[in-house]
Amino acid sequence: MAYDFNNVFAKIIRGEIPCSKVYEDSFALAFHDINPKAPVHILIIPKGAYETYDAFASTAGDAEIAGFTRALAKVIAQAGLEGGYRLITNAGPHSHQEVPHYHIHLLGGRDLGAPLLG
Numbered sequence: 001m002a003y004d005f006n007n008v009f010a011k012i013i014r015g016e017i018p019c020s021k022v023y024e025d026s027f028a029l030a031f032h033d034i035n036p037k038a039p040v041h042i043l044i045i046p047k048g049a050y051e052t053y054d055a056f057a058s059t060a061g062d063a064e065i066a067g068f069t070r071a072l073a074k075v076i077a078q079a080g081l082e083g084g085y086r087l088i089t090n091a092g093p094h095s096h097q098e099v100p101h102y103h104i105h106l107l108g109g110r111d112l113g114a115p116l117l118g
């Protein structure tokens with residue numbers, strides 16, 4: 001499916017709508033989720049136009065993939081989640097992906113309960 005350049009995260013990257021930013025570099029942007037599901041709920045997104053993890057991992061350049069991965073590590077370190085954390089990414093209707101721009105949810109700050117596969 002073609003990437004939708006009017007999705008809300010594309011607009012945040014372009015600065016057309018605001019976000020509560022926690023980190024930014026040339027590859028990635030991280031900001032607080034507008035509807036947090038945990039005391040820490042940060043979204044980390046690549047700046048490139050990718051709808052899902054698999055689109056990103058199969059078509060992004062090596063520098064972009066490495067840069068995004070390093071950015072994610074910096075955001076995790078910056079969040080100071082001593083008790084641990086959970087990363088989630090949704091893709092497509094079965095996962096209930098709401099925003100069609102690849103993003104990783106970083107959740108923490110409390111016991112997150114048993115995971116889906118627990």
Ligand code: 5GP
Nearest residue numbers: 008019031032033034035090096097098099
């Ligand atoms: P998904 O279901 O696509 O994995 O998650 C999308 C997430 O984006 C949701 O947790 C939702 O609360 C968040 N979200 C949707 N619109 C906005 C927005 O305009 N700003 C921010 N900061 N988060 C948003």
